[in-house]
Amino acid sequence: ETGVTQTPRHLVMGMTNKKSLKCEQHLGHNAMYWYKQSAKKPLELMFVYNFKEQTENNSVPSRFSPECPNSSHLFLHLHTLQPEDSALYLCASSQGRALTDTQYFGPGTRLTVL
Amino acid sequence: AQTVTQSQPEMSVQEAETVTLSCTYDTSESDYYLFWYKQPPSRQMILVIRQEAYKQQNATENRFSVNFQKAAKSFSLKISDSQLGDAAMYFCAYRSTGTASKLTFGTGTRLQVTL
Numbered sequence: 710e711t712g713v714t715q716t717p718r719h720l721v722m723g724m725t726n727k728k729s730l731k732c733e734q735h736l737g738h739n740a741m742y743w744y745k746q747s748a749k750k751p752l753e754l755m756f757v758y759n760f761k762e763q764t765e766n767n768s769v770p771s772r773f774s775p776e777c778p779n780s781s782h783l784f785l786h787l788h789t790l791q792p793e794d795s796a797l798y799l800c801a802s803s804q805g806r807a808l809t810d811t812q813y814f815g816p817g818t819r820l821t822v823l
Numbered sequence: 824a825q826t827v828t829q830s831q832p833e834m835s836v837q838e839a840e841t842v843t844l845s846c847t848y849d850t851s852e853s854d855y856y857l858f859w860y861k862q863p864p865s866r867q868m869i870l871v872i873r874q875e876a877y878k879q880q881n882a883t884e885n886r887f888s889v890n891f892q893k894a895a896k897s898f899s900l901k902i903s904d905s906q907l908g909d910a911a912m913y914f915c916a917y918r919s920t921g922t923a924s925k926l927t928f929g930t931g932t933r934l935q936v937t938l
Contacts, residue, residue: 751827752914752928765925799868808856808920814868 712736713815715800721821722790730785730818732800738813740806741783743775746797746817758783759806790822825850827917829929836905837937843890844900844932846915855919857891857898858926862912871913874898902934910936 713734722728734741743755757765758777772794774786783800797817803810826849836842848857859871874882874891881889886906890899902909915929 749930751930752926754925757925767925797866801868808854808918811870811873812926813870814860816865816867 712813713800713802715798715815715818717818718816719819719821721823722787723823724790724792726790727786727788729787730798730800730820732783732785732802732815734781734783734800734802734813734815736802736804736813738802738804739780740803740810741777741780742801742803742812743783743785744799744801744814746799748796752799755785757806764806787820790820792822795820795822825852825917825919825927827915827927827929829915829932831932832930833933833935835935835937836902836909838905838907840905841901841903842905842934844902844913844915844934846898846900846929848896848898848915848917848927850896850917850919852919855917857889858916858918859887859889859898859900860914860916860928861909862914862931863908864911868914872900905936907936907938910934 716731740759745753755769756775761777772789776784799817800815801812803812828847855876858873860868861871862868872884886903888901912931914931916926
């Protein structure tokens with residue numbers, strides 16, 4: 710499955726570090742998403758972008774800063790994170806935001822905050 | 824608010840046997856879709872099957888089928904002729920016209936397939 714790629718696959722960072730997660734989709738989709746997957750909790754939608762514009766911010770703390778320079782790329786900039794932010798961060802894309810548009814997921818970045 | 828509940832944290836099935844994973848949801852919407860996603864140990868989430876709420880006929884994809892009971896708000900996944908490659912986390916998810924961007928997920932069921 711190479712439609713949606715994410716880098717890095719693993720990241721360990723200290724609470725004072727600044728790092729970025731990258732997502733790229735090769736499917737020609739217009740909508741992109743960031744999800745957080747924590748152990749024993751449902752996936753949580755963080756952000757939605759449609760045609761590079763942010764359409765949804767699900768009350769995410771400002772220490773997470775998304776960026777979508779074009780429809781194929783999505784970044785999640787991280788700074789001053791907390792240990793409870795350790796999780797698997799999944800990127801997804803879909804053709805649009807219609808109900809019939811399937812979301813395709815990347816493999817995720819496993820983030821550990823020390 | 825919409826919620827999705829998967830009451831079975833873990834399930835086990837023998838190879839070639841059939842297993843059913845449960846999912847219930849709560850919504851006041853009338854137009855929505857339901858999904859089952861599979862997340863193998865490699866972690867990439869893959870869509871297994873989806874069901875449109877307005878369709879009475881249960882969706883089927885090869886060995887995977889659903890039992891959609893709209894009145895009961897139940898959406899179970901049946902895997903027939905289970906294979907070792909079916910071992911994964913399975914997530915039930917919901918999406919409605921009211922929140923078209925948002926997939927609401929359950930907590931998942933870990934399926935083990937034994938020889």
